[in-house]
Amino acid sequence: MNEPRPSSPSPAATPAPTACPVAAIDRSCRLPVLFLFVSGAAWLLAGSVLSLLASIHLHAPNFLSHRAALGYGRLQPASQEALLYGFCLPAAMGIGLWLFARLGSTPLVQPGLAIFGSAFWNLGCAFGIGGILAGDATGFAAFNLPGYAGGMLLAGYLLVSISAALTFHQRKVTTLFPSLWFLVAALFWFPWIFTSAQLFLVVAPVRGMAQAVIAWWYANNLQNVYLWLTGLAAVFYLLPKTTGNALYSRNLALLVFWLVLVFSSWGGIPASAPVPAWIPTLSLVATLVSLVTVFAVLTACRRTVRRPAAPVAPASLRFVRFGVASFVVAGLMQVVAAFPCVSAITDFTWYGAARTQINVFGFFAMVAFGAIYFIVPRVAGFECLCPKRTKAHFWLAAVGLVLTVVPEAVAGLNEGLKLGDANLSFLQISADSFHLMRVSTLGILSVVLGQAFFLVNLLTYVIGTSRKWVLAEASAATTDRLKTAGVNS
């Protein structure tokens, strides 16, 4: 992002004589990235199972009612945090590490730190989700992990981000690819928001309603800024890479970058919140502007995939396209629901849950799947994906998501419209929603099956091919030594 580049079609990253070969970069990322992705997939599966159990509670109120740890109020937050902190954030970290290395044309610096950090992170997740089931949840949505887990998570993230920052510092390219801007911003934003939330909500809780405002701010910044930044970084890298076209417009990417930074971080306060009027009003203004962000991203993506020149990795492309479509849907749902006349209907209904699910799972998780299916073969060094299993994962996840969120959104709108009439019984309206939620439970089941395929896909790389790694590693090390000694191999 230093000097403006001439618009002549010269290759953006001509390997300089000292730049590292791509295979070496990928190899340097192997252990941390695989660790993050595989542990993420495991947490994702666990979280989906918890979500399924929680969903069953809605239909059978006496299901598991003897144990406190398996109550709906504990299973639901546990599943949500497993999705966010167990999968989404490690996937973001893994994608970030690999993109810093690849786009900087440098091997990953201090991969050991990244591995330590990932281990800490997983420990934090284990303590956190266990803590929620044990009753130590903080109560705040998207920030339910107990304080002791939060410390471990922060330590883990800082270790990983040191590795990422050092890698970025050692980059060999002069012009930054747009994805790098997004990743650098995300890199320092997560520790900031997480530390603030820990400090003001857990360590030294502020007084009264300020807690809820800070919690809403944190949840918004995690789901609509951090995940958007990392997700868009992956999208802006993968779409050109898998279609062979150039990314449509550095300037458009710049516009998206600034809009997300300046405006999206102000969203997230519900319109009817018990806070002075200026807070939800500012939030509404920010959400209104995010309409432009959504359309800018849509424009960039559509113009990038037009007439793909050399399509590669169709599985990844499929996931990423679904992710971008979900991004647009989630963005529009958020903008529409921000208007006070609409939020009077959609607040406190299933509509909000549907929108969150489309944003976190439909956009970020699906883009992450696409990125993971792109990255893992490259860091492992060979292509070993079973196309049938990958396709099954995609369809189970996509159909599952649609089956989960469409009934939720419909139920939400129905509830909201009916609750406006004070003569209708709340119980009857609620019962109607629970009927629709049966379809959602089926959707969650489909998603669980998809995650199982995903985990198996990743494990085939890890378990079944560990033998080949040792051999490949030794051979590659020899090749590198020969190369640097000036011998052509």
Added chain:
Amino acid sequence: MSPDRVQPLPLPVESSEPKVAEDAVPIVLVVVFLILFFCGLVYFDQRGAWFKPEVYVPYASITELQAFQPPTGGINLERGKALYESICGLCHNNDGTGKPNQAPPFAGSEWALGNPNRMIRIPLNGLNGSIKVKDTDWALSMPAMGAALSDEDLSAVLSYIRTSWGNKATPITSDMVKAVRGAVGTRTQMWTVEQLNAVQ
């Protein structure tokens, strides 16, 4: 799931890292952004109450909120404060702590917190003789400082005294003042503590 069932294939030759085109941003996006931002700012100006902490949705400003305050039932504590400071505060101090050899305190005073009928009579006709306030004897004389005040005004002053400086007693209404005025009739003599204690 044996690994050898799917033969690992070599990866395709990797093209260079993706390129970025230098096209311009579609102008419609910029225009829409400016319009939305403008509308948003106008909305904040109209409904955001400019950061006032007391104004909640659906009220748009302090003025609107004040228009919906219930009538205070005749007890205007602000007026009571103004009257207190101009009439009583000269001797009893504006912070209700009293002045030695001049006037006893009101803050925490059992006479201010106690029976309203006794409290109303003091400013109506004045007080003479020794009075014990918070374990201290005050042997002074107070003229009928409240005789010229209307029922509403006197009730406002006394309510202000009963609800300020840590005092937490129920306010005195203008009806109560009116009733006491009717009961004392045309009395001009100052009260003594013994006479006040006889009042129920």
Added chain:
Amino acid sequence: MNYGPLLFLAAFAAMSASWFGFVIGPQAQLGRQQPAAMLGSPVTYPANRSGEARQGLQIYRANGCVECHSQQVRQTGTKLIVQLVELGTNQPALAATLKRELPSLPEAELTRAMEKLPAALLTTSARPDADVLMKAIAAAGGKCSLQIVPVGPDLERGWGKRRTVAGDFLYDSPVLPGYQRMGPDLANVGARNPDLNWQLCHLFWPRSEVAGSGMPACEFLFEKLPLGAVRSPDALVFPAGTDPVPGFQVIPTPAARSLAAYLLSLRADAPLFEAPFSAPAVAATSTNAPAVAPGSTNAPAPAAGTPPANPPKTS
């Protein structure tokens, strides 16, 4: 020129703006909020919850009650109702005044209004109109009262008397206003269902108190003992015909009691400057709820020994 650090700083500033706006700002404003006097009363609101209720809030948090219940009553507008309360001594003058001030009111309505008191004469959202009418009635010797009525679907559903404001959560930690209503809103549940036994029965077996309820049973908060010869005084008393565990008695654990105490302390019925409404009386608690232990509600009890300050005042 190396734009990198400059752009980094600009990005930093852009993101930190929201930190100042939504973390530091609310902390300065809401985090320093002090209890304020209720309308028409020198008593400050809120009072801290009792210790048992504060423990109940932790049970509420630990079991994730916030996943299904909100504690926010919303308001969409306010209406003013001018009510005629006393006719006064000069009824013909009053009738003439009313005819003049309310030309759109038909004759029959006016007569009916003057016969059956209190009668709502005017419903408006404009304070000046209401003031004009009230002055005119007072001048004609009648007495009227002004009702401030917040309107909104939540309020009409009986979920509260006024909207929820930040002051309602002033002493709570954590503050859990909620985001989903799979069950009814709880902001005013202490006033709606003030019976301790009801709350405990509902927690143990929701369908015993609310037929068709989808709420999961919180059996883990209770002990089930066989019904021996002597029934424990703490045992729950289920409504007739709904005993979920015949042959057993259900004893609440301390956790259940504290959760019930917390629920009973949830009231949003104190009129405040930021959420005004016509109070029924100046005394803080509307206490015909024998199950409510003194000091366990959020609205402070009147000072011991003082009679209710105002008889219901007109105008």
